[in-house]
Amino acid sequence: xxxxxxIKIAPNAVVCQQAELKGEIYIGANTVVHxxxxxxAKAGPIYIGENNIIEEQACIHNSFSSDxxxxxxxxxxxxxxxxxxxNYNIFEVGCRIESKQIGDSNTFEAKAVVGRDxxxxxxCIIGAHCKLTANETIPDNTIVYGDECHQKPHxxxxxxxxxxxxxxxxILPNYHNLKKSSKKKxxxxx
Numbered sequence: 001x002x003x004x005x006x007i008k009i010a011p012n013a014v015v016c017q018q019a020e021l022k023g024e025i026y027i028g029a030n031t032v033v034h035x036x037x038x039x040x041a042k043a044g045p046i047y048i049g050e051n052n053i054i055e056e057q058a059c060i061h062n063s064f065s066s067d068x069x070x071x072x073x074x075x076x077x078x079x080x081x082x083x084x085x086x087n088y089n090i091f092e093v094g095c096r097i098e099s100k101q102i103g104d105s106n107t108f109e110a111k112a113v114v115g116r117d118x119x120x121x122x123x124c125i126i127g128a129h130c131k132l133t134a135n136e137t138i139p140d141n142t143i144v145y146g147d148e149c150h151q152k153p154h155x156x157x158x159x160x161x162x163x164x165x166x167x168x169x170x171i172l173p174n175y176h177n178l179k180k181s182s183k184k185k186x187x188x189x190x
Contacts, residue, residue, distance in 0.1 A: 007179070010050075014169050015179040019054075023062070028052070028087070032168045035176055037091075044080035049087040049104070051165055058091040058108075061098050063116060086122070088160060095126075103140075105158030123158045 006024045009015050013027050016035040023041025027033065028050035036056045039046060043064045054060065062083040086104035091097060095108040098115055103122035108114065112126040115133035120126070124138050127145040138144065143154050172178070 009179055009181040011181045012169070013181060014172050016172060016176040017179055018176065019179070021179070030165055030169065032165060032172065034058075034172075041083070043078070044082045046083045046085070048085045049089075051087050051161070052085065052089045052091070053161060053165065053168065054091045055093045057094045059094075059096045060085070060091065061096065062100070063098050065116065088158065090161060092128075105160075107159075123156075125154070 005022050007021050007027070008025070009027045010029040010031070012029045013031045015021070015027060015033040018035035019033045019037040019039070021039045024045035025039055025041050026045065026047045028048055030050050031048055031052040031054070033039070033054045034056045037054045038057070038059045039054070041062045043062045046060065046062050062081070064078060081100060083100050085102045088105045089102060090107045092108060092110045092112070094110050095112040096114070097108060099118050099120055100116060101119045103120060105123045106120055107125045109126060109128040111129045113131040113133070114120060114126060117135040118132045119137040121138060121140045123141045125143045126132065127143065130144045130149045132138070132144065132149060138151070139153070141153050141155065142151050144151050
């Protein structure tokens with residue numbers, strides 16, 4: 001992957017200028033990226049779906065594995081591995097996410113850590129300060145909580161944050177400069 005950034009922002013997405021974005025990143029419609037959020041696509045592209053909220057100091061990082069780092073030192077080029085993030089996810093302040101596969105309607109609470117080998121399915125809540133780094137798949141409708149990262153199922157319906165998204169989409173442009181959305185070329189463009 002080159003050191004250049006290729007960032008595509010869908011119309012109606014709100015990405016604050018003070019967010020740090022590096023690499024090949026695709027941000028879906030109505031997704032909000034707060035100032036000081038950090039998204040880095042080092043090991044491959046990051047595809048972020050629609051209606052996500054990425055708060056301040058949240059870090060989404062598509063990183064190389066230790067084996068890939070060894071290949072780089074040996075001058076071999078590791079294969080790019082994309083990261084896919086679904087729709088309606090919330091990434092709270094200070095969380096660090098490296099998972100290659102995240103489904104829909106998940107909440108990553110403050111300071112939660114999810115490693116690259118952990119797959120998050122749908123409607124999961126990863127509690128504050130929980131750290132998941134094992135090669136595992138967190139099943140649908142699971143809460144991870146406590147110092148020991150206990151897991152238990154829940155029966156709550158996914159919370160759609162439409163009101164919060166609407167408020168942020170309306171208010172953030174009043175107080176922050178935004179990165180421009182990617183516009184498709186019309187037939188009149190050269």
